[in-house]
Amino acid sequence: MNTLAEENYLKSIYHLSMGDENVSTNQIAAALNTKASSVTDMLKKLADKALINYTRYQGVSLTPSGQKIAVSIIRKHRLWEYFLVEKLNFRWDQVHDMAEEMEHISSEELIDRLDKFMDYPQHDPHGEPIPDCNGNFKSSELKPVSALELNNSGVISGVRDQTSSFLQYLEKQELTIGKSIKVMEIIAFDHSVVLQIENKKEVHISREAANNLLVAL
Amino acid sequence: MNTLAEENYLKSIYHLSMGDENVSTNQIAAALNTKASSVTDMLKKLADKALINYTRYQGVSLTPSGQKIAVSIIRKHRLWEYFLVEKLNFRWDQVHDMAEEMEHISSEELIDRLDKFMDYPQHDPHGEPIPDCNGNFKSSELKPVSALELNNSGVISGVRDQTSSFLQYLEKQELTIGKSIKVMEIIAFDHSVVLQIENKKEVHISREAANNLLVAL
DNA sequence: TTCACAATTTAGATAAGTCTAAATTTTTTA
DNA sequence: TAAAAAATTTAGACTTATCTAAATTGTGAA
Structure with a gap:
């Protein structure tokens, strides 16, 4: 080990x-x-x-073997986070440090049984996908932000438009890969969207931007 | 820490x-x-x-502070063992090594919530008492083995007769403090008892010995 | 394209926890 | 009760993971 x-x-x-x-x-x-x-x-x-x-x-x-170990730790981390929130009623913002310790509990059988006990959850409390026991992530069909409804949340996972001007814009707004976002408001007349990033700061993006920003979940 | x-x-x-x-x-x-x-x-x-x-x-x-830490670790160990057996369906003989890792997860709040989640169990899967969140063990009323019924089990926790001849006898039979025992047979005519020790070896002890050997649970 | 600065690596040191071998203290026994 | 044996401690070394300071390599700007 x-x-x-x-x-x-x-x-x-x-x-x-x-x-x-x-x-x-x-x-x-x-x-x-x-x-x-x-x-x-x-x-x-x-x-x-x-x-x-x-x-x-x-x-x-x-390397592939390094990746395998990394994914296994991430699986443990996310399953324990799910456990802490769903079974022990912690808030989603309280669980990270605890899961940081728990992810190093070595037994794979333990984590597989925990997975089963919780009925194979697909996402952790922060919306991140939980890899299955073979290390596969659910083929997350990515959706444009414009397809989300009010209060939906997801994790930024890709972009449609890959021009550097768009990417630079996203960078500036802190709308970067891996960040979790939630739809706070959809403005009816121009289809622009207000997003909350990582449960903190809010940003307002245009319909066009929302069309080109992809989220998982 | x-x-x-x-x-x-x-x-x-x-x-x-x-x-x-x-x-x-x-x-x-x-x-x-x-x-x-x-x-x-x-x-x-x-x-x-x-x-x-x-x-x-x-x-x-x-010292008292050393004892407090030790009891807290034992509490964690036993609660995790209970969790592994009762919630994840491990057998009681599979959980020790896993609990050995889990007992070092630091959060006290986590363990108190786990305790509540499982409805405050009093004993771990091996019959050992689980200290409460203040480090107090349930005042385990000790019973002589002679008071147990068939298939009852318990943990050897004390002796009535403290003469060295009795203690030496117990030592030889491996009936020592902390061992868990189960009553396999009670011989009607002389009230002698067959015990299984730690789910392994069996020993046959007299009514007098059974009267003087105390178990918890 | 070269030079200055940023990024990275090397060298040497430190702390925790362990080990072997030798020294010391305690206990046993004759 | 003194010598032998057992238990314990000390001395010195090793490994892991870290650090600071110095040396090396890579890169962007003139």
């Missing part, structure tokens, strides 16, 4: 590489609140174990 | 000191599958934190 530190590195690399490309040492250091030199050390160790592809100064990506 | 290693030492010391007196370095080393020298190092550390009373060569006992 892998150490707690290794698992956390793999998970971070997985999350950071959602925007595909290689992940940089500094990105990982920032995500894990550690120093770049510590990251370098760990990257060598993970590369030795064949869990990442690593060449000096070039950043890293997960 | 305390490290995982510290928590495991405190738990071991707690369990080993059930027979009251001071616990020896070698006893702890045996329980934790480590070396006596490692134990000595840790004892110094725990003594510095005022969690144990320690004088060189004299063994250790828990």
Whole structure:
């Protein structure tokens, strides 16, 4: 098995590489609140174990076996979050740190039984998809935000229009991949939409933008 | 908070000191599958934190704050075991190692909610009492084995006759404090009893012995 | 295209927890 | 009660994961 530190590195690399490309040492250091030199050390160790592809100064990506471990940890994290909210009645904003500890409980059988006990939930309390016991995510049919109804929520998962002007606009609005959004208001006359991002800040986007921003769930 | 290693030492010391007196370095080393020298190092550390009373060569006992931590870990362990058996349908002999990991999940609120979710169970799947959120064990009224009926089970928790000959006899039969027993047979003519120890070996004890051996539950 | 700066890696150190081997203390026993 | 045996502690070393400071590599701007 892998150490707690290794698992956390793999998970971070997985999350950071959602925007595909290689992940940089500094990105990982920032995500894990550690120093770049510590990251370098760990990257060598993970590369030795064949869990990442690593060449000096070039950043890293997960190998298939590294990816498998990362997905398994994410599955555990999300199932425990679901448990904490649905069974123990925690609020969705209280569960992250607890799940951060629980995701390292090693037994796969335990997590599969927990999955069954909760009747195979598809999404965690934050709307993130929960991978199944084979590591497959539900083929999330992405929908444009414009197809959502009032109070629907989802996770930003893609864009239709890939021009850099649109992407730059999204970046500025903090409407980036992985963020969860909720439809707060739909303006009838121009079909523009008010979204709440990560349960915090609200933004108002045009019908055209809503047509081109894809969400999962 | 305390490290995982510290928590495991405190738990071991707690369990080993059930027979009251001071616990020896070698006893702890045996329980934790480590070396006596490692134990000595840790004892110094725990003594510095005022969690144990320690004088060189004299063994250790828990201070009130050390005891409090140990009981809290035991509470977590037993509640998780109960969860695994009652909610996830594991067998009682499968859950120990998993609970060994889960007992280190730090949140007290989590464990209190889990306790409530399961409706405040009094005993874990092995019949051990579960301390409440204040660390109090249900005042387990001890019964002599002779008062049990067929198929009843319990955990050996004390003796009436404290002569060393009786204690030595119990030691030899492996009928020691903490072992769980089940009544397999009661011989009508002499009231002797056949017990199964820890779901394994069976022993046959006299009416007199059964009268003097106390179990909880 | 070169140079300055940013990113990354290396070198050397630290803390936790463990180990082996040697030294010390306690206990047993003759 | 003194020597032998057992238990315990100390000394010194190792591993993991981290850090700071210095060295190296890559890259963007002039």
